[in-house]
Amino acid sequence: MKLKPAIALGAAALLAASFGALAEPTDDAPYGKHLTSTEAVAQSRAGSFDVYIDAPTGFAFVHTPTGWTFTRKVQDDSPVLAELRARDSRELLTSAALSEQ
Numbered sequence: 229m230k231l232k233p234a235i236a237l238g239a240a241a242l243l244a245a246s247f248g249a250l251a252e253p254t255d256d257a258p259y260g261k262h263l264t265s266t267e268a269v270a271q272s273r274a275g276s277f278d279v280y281i282d283a284p285t286g287f288a289f290v291h292t293p294t295g296w297t298f299t300r301k302v303q304d305d306s307p308v309l310a311e312l313r314a315r316d317s318r319e320l321l322t323s324a325a326l327s328e329q
Contacts, residue, residue: 264312283312 263269263280272278275293282289286302286309302309 264315281309281312283309283316 261268261272261276261278263272263278268278269280272280272291274291274295276291278291280289280291280296281287281302286304286306288299288302289296290299291297
C-alpha cells in the first residue's frame with residue numbers, strides 16, 4: 229500500500245504545476261500581465277486584471293473592471309520588488325548620463 233502516497237504526491241505535484249502555469253501568464257496573455265512601465269499602465273484596459281507594482285512604495289495594484297484597485301504592499305525583501313527597484317535605478321543612471329552629454 230505504499231503506492232497510494234506516491235500517487236497522491238504525484239497528483240499534488242501535477243496540480244501545483246498546472247496552477248503555477250496559470251499564475252504566470254505570458255506576455256501575449258489577454259489578461260493578467262505584469263506591467264513595468266507607466267506607458268504600459270496608461271495603455272492597460274479596465275478589466276484586464278493587469279498588475280502594477282510601484283517600485284518606490286511597493287504598493288501593488290490590479291486593473292479591475294471598475295479601475296485600478298490597491299491590493300497590498302509587497303514585502304520589502306521580495307525578489308520582485310528588488311528587481312523593480314534595480315531596474316528603476318539603472319534607468320535613472322542612464323537618463324542622468326544622457327542628460328550630461
